[in-house]
Amino acid sequence: MDKKQRRLIMRTSILVLLGAALVFSLYANFTKEKVAAVQKGEMARDFVLTDMDGNTHKLSDYKGQGVFLNFWGTWCKPCEYEMPYMDKQYQKYKDQGVQILAVNVGESNYSVKKFVEKHYLTFPIMIDKNKQVQTAYKIDPLPVTFLIDKNGKIIDKLTGSLSEESIQKHMERIKP
Known part of the structure; x- marks a missing residue:
């Protein structure tokens, strides 16, 4: 050849x-599979994730309460800005039937744990390791917050960093 x-x-x-x-x-x-973005007025898509303390959280278990569902990353400066405000409002509203579920988008336990310790966060923080929840909710860019009413319906989708005043107003909107 x-x-x-x-x-x-x-x-x-x-x-x-x-x-x-x-x-x-x-x-x-x-x-x-084409996954449509979650829209205002739709039922929130259920998921199960484990928080940093090893507790399992299923979104549908929060029916009857308002849920402030926040997607975030440790590298996201707007996320970092709103986290202390979220925690302060969580302390105020958790006994009034409003919960915060913060879903980190696939980072390591180590980096999330360091972030939580640095900001003294007390609300449940879960890591979406395989990004299934992020995909189900079509999250991009961060931060994104979904306001879910006591019936499990999405009443609003908020994109970008929130001030403490706006977080409080939104907590009032989903308070049962």
Whole structure:
């Protein structure tokens, strides 16, 4: 076999591999499940996550209470800004039937634990390790907060950092 034939075989092989990769990519894209973003007025999508203390939280278990569902990351400065305000309002509203569930989007236990300790946070913080909840709620960018009423219905979706005053107003909106 001469040099030209080997080069032709090599180029043909590479071309076949690239074609196969393209076909697979198109197939994967067209067959993947399309998840619509959660909308105001819809029922909140249920999930089960474990918090930093090892306690399991199922969203539907909070029926009858208002839920301030917050998605966040330790690297997100707007998230860091609102966390102390959320904790202060949590202390005020947790006995009035309003809960905060904070879902970290897939970071390590170590970085989340350090963040929680730094800010003295007391509300339940869970890590969405495989990003299933983030995908179910179509979260991007951070922070995003869903206000869920006592019946499990989403009454609002808030994007961006919240002031302490606005957090308090939103807690009042979902108080049973």
